[in-house]
Amino acid sequence: MKQRWSVNLLILAISGGALFFGLALFWSGYQEWAHWIWIGGSVPAITFLLYDTLRALARREAGVDLLALISIGGAIVLEEYLTGVVIAVMLASGRALESFAQRRAGREMSALLAKAPRTANRLKSVDHNQDELVQIPLEQVAPLDRLLVRSGETVPVDGSLISTIALLDESMLSGESTPVERKKGDALRSGVLNAGAPFEMLATANADESTFAGIIRLVSAAQSSKAPASRLADRYALWFVPLSLGVAGAAWLLSGDPVRALAVLVVATPCPLILSVPIAIVSGMSICAKRGILIKGGGTLEQLAQAKVLFFDKTGTLTSGQARLVSIRTSRNINPNVILGVAASMDQMSGHVIANAVVAAARERGLPLSLPSAVQEQGGAGLSGILDGQPVAIGSYEFVSTLASSPEWTPEFLQQVAEDGGSAVFVALDGKIAGALHLADQIRVETPRALRLLRKAGIKRIVMLTGDNRQIAETIGAAVGVDEVLAEQTPAGKQAAIESGRSLGTTMMVGDGVNDAPALAAADVGIAMGVRGAAASSEAADVVLLVDRLDRLAEALHTARLTRSIAVQSVIAGMSLSAVAMLVAAFGYLPPLYGALLQELIDVAVILNALRALQIAPLRVSHHTLSANQLQALRGDHLALTPVLDHLTDFTNRLNMTAPAQVRQAAVALEAMLQEKLFPHERSDDSDVYPVLADLLGGDDPMAAMSRTHREIFELGRRLKRLIDSMPADGSTNSETITELQRVLYSLDAILRLHFAQEEEIYQNLQ
Structure with missing residues (x-):
């Protein structure tokens, strides 16, 4: 894009300089010299247009530059040298404005790349009382390194917070303008900015495997993709270019004056196609990037705007994808917080994902935790040990029931967990099961609202795809309000369901795991939830939601539809004005020179209209927010x-x-x-x-x-x-x-x- 911007500026400088220098010579009486200067000012534009046209024809595309090429060439052949250089200036100025608009619209994506950290501050223990701070290249950071993030610095890699508290500006990734407070033990994502005091963190991934590195790769791929929205422009060019040539030919044939044909072609130069569509689409992509939605190409945004059928994976999309505490069952006269505190104290000694969820639930409630002793862990089953002087066992019912007696409520609780889905963690104290925890993957808070907004934005059918059993899947499907539930699906089954759904319209698929990659690739628009999801799903997807929130999908659809509407408005308005000018020129009332000036005004109007895409307001019920x-x-x-x-x-x-x-x-x-x-x-x-x-x-x-x-x-x-x-x-x-x-x-x-x-x-x- 930078090279194209430079070329456009160079052509504008040459053609503009030639226009004004030639006018000065012409008014001084040196008409012949003026003509040669104007021809010279037109040559770079002709060369550039010929190159673009041949490239388009090689790709079997319509080549919307063809009319501009014929117009400048025809002006020189018919000795309308001033008209030729004016068209060259018009085209070069429009393209320069297009490049400027694209650079401005793409600055949110470029800002992500510019914020990429290059170094990290590693703390190394010299002795028991002193640490040495060493600045190292980012690629040298390894998991379990202790790092210092100073005020104003970017978190270099994914990790967990060691310090008591950290204040982070996550706007670069999430679009959330208010700094977010993180506490000791919380996970940190690379790419967020330290908006408070310096803090220490423990690296949990190296640079290449961290969140921000994945974003950088995706942004780079999006920026290097094919020029956006050429498909939309080409569809209009398929009939507009032949129509323009036909009107020009008819004007020449009926009048016998080739200048009339030139005048028609001058005002028919399809700058509304060449300029307005890319500007609008890139602006829409920029707005999405600013709101944490990465769209990999303009063609994707165009398809997103036309989506009618939406497929969802359940885990990690409609649900949070993480186990959370649902309920606590206790024996008589036992406080539920006691059961949770005991389970969390024991689970501090385990790295199991369910153990982490139990500890997180206890910390959310502010429960004090003790350190157990003599802990023994049976992999995947549970732990036993001594806690505050009494024997404790926690884990699955099969494990705990071999070490403790069972109360009468156990069968009912197990049946409930089986019906609702999730995991049960039983807690035994002094040889008796005293309580149990029900943990499950819960529906995201924003899911019902997000689905309502998606329907409002034009989605006609919503289908949930999941590998879970039918009973659990239908319970969640009914709770969130989907139209159809397809349960017990393999990756191949999901792919087949999406392919059959194409008969209803353009399809979207939302997922976050490795098993979703085939379905994401099969859909017209594949959408990956969060960069923390599997790399395979992010690579297979056309859209990546950088923020782990489902309502951002409704935001993306809203922006895509308005962007496409603005692009189409610009094209129709510009081409309608050009069509009227073509008729006026065909009847001899608009000379080529004045036609070129009129076309410049039309170009400016449609470009300004296309830039309205940068002002698309967020999709919100209210314009006010809570911090x-x-x-x-x-x-x-x-x-x-x-x-x-x-x-x-x-x-x-x-x-x-x-x-x-x-x-x-x-x-x-x-x-x-x-x-x-x-x-x-x-x-x-x-x-x-x-x-x-x-x-x-x-x-x-x-x-x-x-x-x-x-x-x-x-x-x-x-x-x-x-x-x-x-x-x-x-x-x-x-x-x-x-x-x-x-x-x-x-x-x-x-x-x-x-x-x-x-x-x-x-x-x-x-x-």
Whole structure:
């Protein structure tokens, strides 16, 4: 692109200089010299046009430069030398403007390349009390190296944070303008900027395997791809070029004046095709890159704009792709946080992916962890050891049940995990199973909203492809609202499903794993979720979402459709004006020189219109957002209440197994917990949080439905209190009262979980 920019500027300088120098000679009486100067100023443009036209014809493309080549050549043959050099200036100025627009539009991609780190600061222990700081080339960084990232520096490789806290500017990768706070142990992605104090990190990958290196490779491939949107321009050129030649020939034939044919060709020079389409498409690609969406070529963006059928892999796309804590089941009178704390303390000694998820869940809740001793691990099954002086075992039911006795709720819990999908981690204390954790890959918070936005953007059919069993797949499909679920699919099966889906329109496939690569390649547009996904899927994909968020796909589709619309508008408007000018010229009312000047005005108009693609607004429900800290605080409130919800669910499920004499005492303790922790939170939300969210969302009363849910929660709380107050103090509670109590508790549990999920989605919309 840089070389083409230089060539365009050189041709503009030569033709422009020749035009003005020739005019000076012409007005001074040296007409013959002026003619030769104008011819000389036209030759570079003719040479460049001939080169481009021959290249296009060699590729069996329409060659939209053909009319401009004939126009300049015809002007020289017909001794319209001034007209020829004016056309050359017009063409060179348009191409220079095109190159400028492409360079401006592509600066977000270039900015990624410019930010690539070249060195890293490695800390090396000299003795027990001193570290030596050595700056090394980036390629020398190895996993487990201790690195120092100073203020304003880019994180050089993927790693984990050693320091207590780090403030990072992740806008280069995610488009998130607000600095993000990371805590000790959190994963760090290469390519983000240290916006706070210096911090230490532990490298977990070398430079070539890190996130930012993958992005650099993808950006380089996108920048070196074929010139964007030539397909769109060529389709219009297929009929416009023959039409222009036909009108010019008819004007010459009917008038007998070849100058009229030249005038027609001058105003027919297809600069709206040559200039406006690439400018609009590259601008759209630039906007996408700025928002964390890498599109590898203009043709891809054009196909994306026409997509009608969307295929999704489940794991890592519709779901987060990582195990998360779903629920905790405990034996009687055991706090769920105790079970989670014990499991996480033991799992600190394991590197298993499920162990990492358990530890992460405990840290999210702020639970203190202890270090176990005498730990023994049976690979893939579990761990046993001593924790705070008592024997502990955690892991699969098969492993733990050989070391401890099982409670009566075990079969029911195992059945639930089998139906819902995921993994069960059992915890045994002093020879008895005291509780269990249910961990599963959960639906992304933004998934339902993202699918709604995609339908709004024009997607007609959404199909979920997964290798999971049908029961789990259909449960997730129904929850997110897809049109069809194809479960138990092999990579070949996914590929076949996509190929058959082409009969319904242009297809898109979204995936993130190695097994998705064949399907991504088979789709008209393959989309890889996040650069942290498998390299094979990123290489096979046409679009890479650099941010691990599904709603960015709706953003990409929105931008692609508007970009293509702007490109088509520019082409139709420019060619319509050219067509009118052709008719005027054919009847002899527009001489070639004035036609060239008019065509220049048309070019400028369509280029300015094409540049509107740089102003495409983000696809947002609201133009206001919550900062990362505000969002974290709101989610932190929900996280703090998770144990309360877990206790409510556990108590409700065990109510029928609880002795009637103990029901009232346990219910009083539960109601006191709700009154102390949960209900004040909901009242605070209604009085303090919702007014702020309403201002951000706009409208008359956008939080009315959520406030109505609060009233229902408070009403259920009052019913619960009345039921408990009506229970005899001697514990002789009848079965009808227990049944009604369970009904109220189930209602409260269901509405609270739904309400929390709705609030999370609102927070996500404002991120």
